Amino acid sequence: MGAANDAQVRDLDAFLASVERRALRAAAFAVGSRDDALDVVQDAMLELAKRYAARPPAEWPPLFQRILDNGILQFHRRRRRQTRWFGWRESDDTILDALPDAAPGPERQAQQADAMTRLEQAMRRLPLRQQQVVRLRVWEGLDVADTARTMGCGEGSVKTHLSRALASLRDHLEGYV
Amino acid sequence: MHAEHDPELSVEQRRQAATLRQQLDDSTTQLDAVSVARLAAARRRALDAARPRRAAAPWWAGVAVAASLLAALLLRPDAPSTTPGIDAEGLEWLAMVDGNPEAYEDLELYEALAHDHTADTQTREHNS
Numbered sequence: 001m002g003a004a005n006d007a008q009v010r011d012l013d014a015f016l017a018s019v020e021r022r023a024l025r026a027a028a029f030a031v032g033s034r035d036d037a038l039d040v041v042q043d044a045m046l047e048l049a050k051r052y053a054a055r056p057p058a059e060w061p062p063l064f065q066r067i068l069d070n071g072i073l074q075f076h077r078r079r080r081r082q083t084r085w086f087g088w089r090e091s092d093d094t095i096l097d098a099l100p101d102a103a104p105g106p107e108r109q110a111q112q113a114d115a116m117t118r119l120e121q122a123m124r125r126l127p128l129r130q131q132q133v134v135r136l137r138v139w140e141g142l143d144v145a146d147t148a149r150t151m152g153c154g155e156g157s158v159k160t161h162l163s164r165a166l167a168s169l170r171d172h173l174e175g176y177v
Numbered sequence: 178m179h180a181e182h183d184p185e186l187s188v189e190q191r192r193q194a195a196t197l198r199q200q201l202d203d204s205t206t207q208l209d210a211v212s213v214a215r216l217a218a219a220r221r222r223a224l225d226a227a228r229p230r231r232a233a234a235p236w237w238a239g240v241a242v243a244a245s246l247l248a249a250l251l252l253r254p255d256a257p258s259t260t261p262g263i264d265a266e267g268l269e270w271l272a273m274v275d276g277n278p279e280a281y282e283d284l285e286l287y288e289a290l291a292h293d294h295t296a297d298t299q300t301r302e303h304n305s
Contacts, residue, residue, distance in 0.1 A: 004227045004228065004229070005229075008227070009224055009227050009228055012223075012224060012227055013220065013224055016220045016223060016224075017220065020216045020219075020220060021205035021208055021213075021216065022201070022202075022205055024205075024208065024212060024216060025201065025204050025205055025208075034212060038212065038215050038216070038219070041216065041219065042215075042219035042222070042223075045219050045220060045222075045223035046219075046222065046223050046226055048223065049223035049224060049226045049227035050223075050226045050227065053227035115200065115203075116204055116207065119200055119201070119204060134197070137179070137180040137183075137194075138179065138180045138181070138194045138197050138198050138201070139198055139201050139202075141178060141179040143178045144183075159185070162180060162186075163190070166190050166193050166194065166197075169193070169197060170193060
């Protein structure tokens, strides 16, 4: 822990800018709501900046993913408690409610929306651990060892989770993946 | 190393991983403007949190200054002033309490002026 100098802050800015959109998408797949996902990502950014900004930039990717995972798990724990006491109210705010920045033609827009809907549904069907491994191994490009450290499990478990996740996605995204 | 380059995976799994990554990447380009703006704001807040802050003075520093000021007022009520109308030591305390280093420069200037003033007064008294 410690304050970062100007160069470290600039590096951190570049790092966060490079991962924030993927983090938001991944969090949205995991928590199911854009607003909740934004909260989770914001908390992860803050924690990384407060606690690890002075660490070497090479350490940030697995640290950030681990913090993000913890945030997602805490969100689900809170939701389970709320469900237990207050009943579950499904959020109607999904990441797909967001309008795209660019405006492609209607046909292309429909295709993209369809692909995104299928992808989102398929990702959400995966258990959290499999979502994690897809995010870390397929999307973020962490190697097996870093993924295992981030997930707090063995390398064999990482391989098993990835294999199952890919099989499940192949079944649910036939023709797309 | 991304899964799509992992030699331990089958060719089919690597192809699937590559396609999946492309689709996931595509999904990030379709974020709405509000989400993008909120991400940027969150990043700014995080960077602010990473920047060094001036350490706050410990609580006992304020107590020590206040006690010293009180002691100066109580124990030396008739301390001779080097300048007419203002006590130099008081000005120094004010500078410390205020935490403004420039006040020290002002103090030096003030003392220099006071010295000149005292010298002028003495010269005038001597001449008269």
